[in-house]
Amino acid sequence: MNPQHLMSPNEGPLTDLADLPGPRGLPLVGNLLQIDKPRFHQQLEKWAQEFGPLYKLRLGPQPIVVLSNSEIITQLLKQRPDSFSRTRKLKIVGQEMALDPGLFGSEGDTWRVQRRMVMSGFDPAHVKGYFPSLQMVAQQLAKRWEKAAIHQESIDLQRDLMRYTVDTIAGLAFGVAVNTLSSEEDLIQSHLDRIFPKLFNRLLTIFPYWRYFKLPSDRALDQSIVFIKEAIRGFIQQARQALAEQPELREKPNNLLQAMLLATELESSGVDDALVAGNVMTMLLAGEDTTANTIAWLTYLIWQNPSTLERAKNEIRERISDVKCPTYDELNQLTYLEACILETMRLKPVAPQLPLEALHDTQIGQVRIPKGTLIINLLRSESVDPDRVANAHAFEPQRWEQEGAQLKKISMPFGAGPRMCPGRYLAMTEIKMAMVVLLGQFEITFVGTTNGQEPEEVLSFTMMPKDLVLRLAL
Numbered sequence: 001m002n003p004q005h006l007m008s009p010n011e012g013p014l015t016d017l018a019d020l021p022g023p024r025g026l027p028l029v030g031n032l033l034q035i036d037k038p039r040f041h042q043q044l045e046k047w048a049q050e051f052g053p054l055y056k057l058r059l060g061p062q063p064i065v066v067l068s069n070s071e072i073i074t075q076l077l078k079q080r081p082d083s084f085s086r087t088r089k090l091k092i093v094g095q096e097m098a099l100d101p102g103l104f105g106s107e108g109d110t111w112r113v114q115r116r117m118v119m120s121g122f123d124p125a126h127v128k129g130y131f132p133s134l135q136m137v138a139q140q141l142a143k144r145w146e147k148a149a150i151h152q153e154s155i156d157l158q159r160d161l162m163r164y165t166v167d168t169i170a171g172l173a174f175g176v177a178v179n180t181l182s183s184e185e186d187l188i189q190s191h192l193d194r195i196f197p198k199l200f201n202r203l204l205t206i207f208p209y210w211r212y213f214k215l216p217s218d219r220a221l222d223q224s225i226v227f228i229k230e231a232i233r234g235f236i237q238q239a240r241q242a243l244a245e246q247p248e249l250r251e252k253p254n255n256l257l258q259a260m261l262l263a264t265e266l267e268s269s270g271v272d273d274a275l276v277a278g279n280v281m282t283m284l285l286a287g288e289d290t291t292a293n294t295i296a297w298l299t300y301l302i303w304q305n306p307s308t309l310e311r312a313k314n315e316i317r318e319r320i321s322d323v324k325c326p327t328y329d330e331l332n333q334l335t336y337l338e339a340c341i342l343e344t345m346r347l348k349p350v351a352p353q354l355p356l357e358a359l360h361d362t363q364i365g366q367v368r369i370p371k372g373t374l375i376i377n378l379l380r381s382e383s384v385d386p387d388r389v390a391n392a393h394a395f396e397p398q399r400w401e402q403e404g405a406q407l408k409k410i411s412m413p414f415g416a417g418p419r420m421c422p423g424r425y426l427a428m429t430e431i432k433m434a435m436v437v438l439l440g441q442f443e444i445t446f447v448g449t450t451n452g453q454e455p456e457e458v459l460s461f462t463m464m465p466k467d468l469v470l471r472l473a474l
């Protein structure tokens with residue numbers, strides 16, 4: 001389909017989903033057997049090159065529309081929560097895993113109430129207020145890496161970064177120092193790490209076998225969820241105690257968890273204990289992999305491009321007076337580093353696809369979309385399209401200095417519209433802080449995979465680099 005046609009809803013006759021192009025499938029299973037789950041996003045992007053910006057496929061009985069035109073994706077994302085929602089299957093699979101819905105999994109008015117609270121918990125003023133704790137978490141990361149550098153040990157990059165992001169989010173949103181970075185034990189983050197892969201796997205499994213029998217991995221998941229819920233109960237108890245002991249917090253809560261607990265006391269707020277617990281889980285999940293994987297991709301890409309590495313390092317060493325303790329304002333002056341982050345997210349968005357469901361009969365271009373249709377939005381197709389971006393597959397952060405405004409229209413790693421990621425400001429601050437630790441305090445001696453190949457992209461709800469190892473010297 002020609003993209004122009006897609007953008008001009010009043011041209012030509014209306015057509016149906018059935019008329020859309022798409023890969024040929026088999027009876028009953030449709031295109032299911034052509035899907036390799038960890039590479040699902042790459043397969044969808046490949047088909048978009050072949051069949052155009054709007055095509056159809058079928059996974060078992062489920063017809064799916066795949067959209068890759070950024071302008072129309074933005075229009076759809078803006079029509080939430082009233083015209084499009086997250087998918088029914090996400091809701092069902094989440095319920096079956098005993099995950100209480102938080103902001104990500106809520107819709108309509110329940111979503112609106114939470115959105116206001118979460119946005120104010122993560123606004124720049126709150127992130128700035130939390131900055132001293134972020135400095136402490138960064139120092140723990142530096143200590144951990146210093147040990148590895150002294151002993152010349154390889155660092156499992158993602159594992160360490162996930163500890164860093166869990167410690168950050170628990171400190172900022174719940175006021176809890178979980179301090180996984182200074183522990184060698186498998187703590188909360190190893191239980192969290194089981195949830196996304198299982199959730200993703202079940203979303204793409206047609207026969208819900210787990211309703212009838214459980215595999216060892218399903219039983220391990222159940223245990224992890226019990227463990228995390230117990231930890232969440234502990235966080236909530238601590239926050240309630242702080243509210244009881246320091247009445248002044250009732251006027252000015254210190255963090256999102258305290259604000260949510262205060263809201264449960266107002267009958268009209270629509271916030272209850274289950275919603276609070278659901279949001280603690282949501283923030284832990286949404287804030288962990290996404291940010292950790294982005295830092296991991298950035299580290300790899302920057303290492304692959306020595307002149308970029310040099311420039312980013314120089315910027316950090318020139319603008320930060322004490323790399324062991326950068327200030328909030330200094331971090332905000334790292335404009336080249338920011339361009340490196342944006343360029344990483346253009347090439348390696350950790351959420352390369354965003355599925356939605358149509359809540360009413362609607363239309364995309366001239367195509368009728370019935371209520372209930374699943375629409376997968378591809379967030380990377382255009383941002384790496386050579387027709388839209390010069391030298392599209394190269395890592396060139398300086399392009400953001402020249403054409404940032406244009407690029408922002410097609411690269412949307414945080415989504416768009418009213419449900420755009422509320423953690424984006426925190427994520428950018430966290431990423432910069434981790435890079436100041438890495439480039440300001442260490443010399444990188446190696447970033448790559450153990451087999452020497454380019455790291456594979458593995459989709460497991462978020463998209464991560466496979467088997468990345470980091471080696472450092474002091």
Ligand code: HEM
Nearest residue numbers: 104283286287290291294351414415416419420421423427
């Ligand atoms: C580099 C890091 C991150 C990336 C790339 C990212 C990306 C995204 C994307 C693509 C969405 C969906 C947006 C949409 O539907 O339009 C989202 C939603 C969300 N993100 Fe993030 N995210 C990141 C970090 C974080 C952090 C640190 C938090 C903090 C807790 C967070 C919390 C959330 C929540 C709660 C939602 C659901 C918002 C809603 O439905 O209203 N994210 N994120």
